[in-house]
Amino acid sequence: MTSIGIFGAAGRMGRAIAQIVQEAGLKIAGGTDRGGEGEIAPGISITTDPHALARQSDVLIDFSVPGALSAHLDACIATKKPVLIGTTGLEPAHHALIDEAAKRIPLLQTGNTSLGVNLLAALVEQAASRLGDDWDIEIVEMHHRHKVDAPSGTALLLGEAAAQGRGIALADHSERGRDGITGARARGAIGFAALRGGSVAGDHQVIFAAEGERIEIGHRAESRIIFARGAVKGARWLIGQPIGRYDMKGVLGL
Numbered sequence: 088m089t090s091i092g093i094f095g096a097a098g099r100m101g102r103a104i105a106q107i108v109q110e111a112g113l114k115i116a117g118g119t120d121r122g123g124e125g126e127i128a129p130g131i132s133i134t135t136d137p138h139a140l141a142r143q144s145d146v147l148i149d150f151s152v153p154g155a156l157s158a159h160l161d162a163c164i165a166t167k168k169p170v171l172i173g174t175t176g177l178e179p180a181h182h183a184l185i186d187e188a189a190k191r192i193p194l195l196q197t198g199n200t201s202l203g204v205n206l207l208a209a210l211v212e213q214a215a216s217r218l219g220d221d222w223d224i225e226i227v228e229m230h231h232r233h234k235v236d237a238p239s240g241t242a243l244l245l246g247e248a249a250a251q252g253r254g255i256a257l258a259d260h261s262e263r264g265r266d267g268i269t270g271a272r273a274r275g276a277i278g279f280a281a282l283r284g285g286s287v288a289g290d291h292q293v294i295f296a297a298e299g300e301r302i303e304i305g306h307r308a309e310s311r312i313i314f315a316r317g318a319v320k321g322a323r324w325l326i327g328q329p330i331g332r333y334d335m336k337g338v339l340g341l
């Protein structure tokens with residue numbers, strides 16, 4: 088039976104993933120968290136040792152914090168175990184670590200594991216490829232009051248899809264955190280706006296705005312269980328894949 092280890096096991100996503108692993112009839116190998124206290128399921132303790140967890144897992148799932156990424160990758164590399172990384176708030180240095188790790192183990196990194204968002208990204212890429220840069224692209228997201236990173240990983244994933252469709256680099260065209268006298272919008276920019284409040288699981292809206300008309304497409308997550316389902320599906324898919332870096336497209340057949 089496939090045995091899944093969970094980094095960040097006591098968090099909101101860690102608990103949702105544990106629920107889905109059990110509902111799918113799979114085994115929870117164990118879990119880690121910052122404090123290493125309590126149980127992830129009856130009789131399965133949470134520890135602080137990523138190496139011990141990796142040794143007893145067939146595949147690992149990481150929904151924790153960017154600061155723990157390096158230790159988690161080290162543990163997966165040392166034990167040659169595949170890992171799915173769902174943690175957001177990643178900086179270029181984290182992506183460089185992921186690129187290096189993906190030369191040694193199968194690794195899937197994504198800002199969103201849900202089918203709906205990944206299909207939305209494909210639609211955004213297609214729309215951006217057909218609309219010229221007289222269509223301004225703005226990405227608006229809203230999340231619960233506890234979220235610590237902005238823009239969301241999903242907003243950035245959608246921004247990358249739009250940039251890909253336009254044939255440009257997102258890093259050279261993104262406008263984030265507007266405030267005060269910002270000057271007029273740059274032609275071809277991809278803008279981001281982040282709202283925080285209440286218990287919103289994750290709303291994303293992509294707006295294409297031209298003179299006289301607007302196209303708006305979006306996704307609303309009603310519960311984080313959809314992310315947990317996608318994560319477990321992705322982790323199972325990752326077992327047996329060749330060494331390399333993947334996203335959710337292969338998992339979801341998109």
Ligand SMILES: NC(=O)C1=CN([C@@H]2O[C@H](COP(=O)(O)OP(=O)(O)OC[C@H]3O[C@@H](n4cnc5c(N)ncnc54)[C@H](OP(=O)(O)O)[C@@H]3O)[C@@H](O)[C@H]2O)C=CC1
Pocket residue numbers: 094095096097098099100101119120121122150151152154155172173174175176197198199200201240311314
């Ligand atoms: N890709 C996707 O589809 C999705 C991604 N996410 C992302 O997943 C991440 C987690 O989200 P969420 O569960 O809501 O956040 P939580 O804060 O509820 O959970 C994060 C957990 O990681 C723990 N943690 C902190 N440091 C370490 C460490 N060194 N080793 C192991 N665990 C550690 C935290 O412990 P403590 O509280 O003690 O600090 C906490 O329990 C976020 O980055 C979020 O954006 C969320 C949903 C979907």
Ligand SMILES: O=C(O)C1=N[C@H](C(=O)O)C[C@H](O)C1
Pocket residue numbers: 175176198199230234238239240241242288289290
């Ligand atoms: O922190 C969350 O909750 C979520 N984070 C991910 C993100 O940053 O996009 C995915 C989802 O929207 C929920």
